[in-house]
Amino acid sequence: MATLEQIRNIAPAGTQIPKPRSEERYLVVRYGESRGEPALVYQLSTRPGTGRASEKRIPASVFTAAEERLRETGEISRAWFREQFPVVDGDGTCNFTTLGGLLELAGEVRYVSDGVYKRTDTT
Numbered sequence: 001m002a003t004l005e006q007i008r009n010i011a012p013a014g015t016q017i018p019k020p021r022s023e024e025r026y027l028v029v030r031y032g033e034s035r036g037e038p039a040l041v042y043q044l045s046t047r048p049g050t051g052r053a054s055e056k057r058i059p060a061s062v063f064t065a066a067e068e069r070l071r072e073t074g075e076i077s078r079a080w081f082r083e084q085f086p087v088v089d090g091d092g093t094c095n096f097t098t099l100g101g102l103l104e105l106a107g108e109v110r111y112v113s114d115g116v117y118k119r120t121d122t123t
Contacts, residue, residue, distance in 0.1 A: 002063065002067065002102070002103055002106035003060070003064060003067065004031075004039075004040060004060040007040060007063060007106060008031055008040075010106050011102055011105055013028055013029055014027060014028065015027065015028045015105070017042060017102060017105070018101040018104050018105065019094075019097050019101055020097060020100075020111045024044055024045040026042055026045075026094070026101070027043050028040060028041075029042060032057070034058070034059045035059055037060050038059070038060045039058060040058045040102070041055055042055070042056055042057075042058070043055050043056075044056070044094065054092075056091060056095060058088065058095055058098060058099055062085055062088055062095075062099060065084055065085075070108065070109065070119045074119045075109075075116055075117060075118045075119065076099070076100065076116075077116050077117075078096050078115030078116075079115070081099070082096075100117040103117065104117070108120060
């Protein structure tokens with residue numbers, strides 16, 4: 001299963017993150033910290049009228065919890081994400097599909113329906 005350290009090896013800075021339904025580009029920009037723990041930092045396309053891209057973070061604990069959830073149930077869902085990580089979800093609803101996209105890059109999951117990623121060996 002993919003921890004943040006494994007994701008770092010699979011998705012270095014500059015890696016485009018797959019998204020199921022977005023035309024925007026999401027890129028890994030660096031690995032840093034968020035709320036006192038290691039985190040992946042990614043960037044959304046430049047916002048119209050601002051000339052600036054928006055940066056978001058996903059802490060290591062989210063990857064660890066997703067790994068555990070996938071082991072237990074074989075899937076992660078938007079509802080589970082919102083319940084488990086209300087603050088991270090509140091930072092941007094794209095955090096869930098970014099998590100899923102990174103786990104897709106790692107070969108761990110695939111997007112199967114609106115708001116659901118399933119472990120690749122159980123689908």
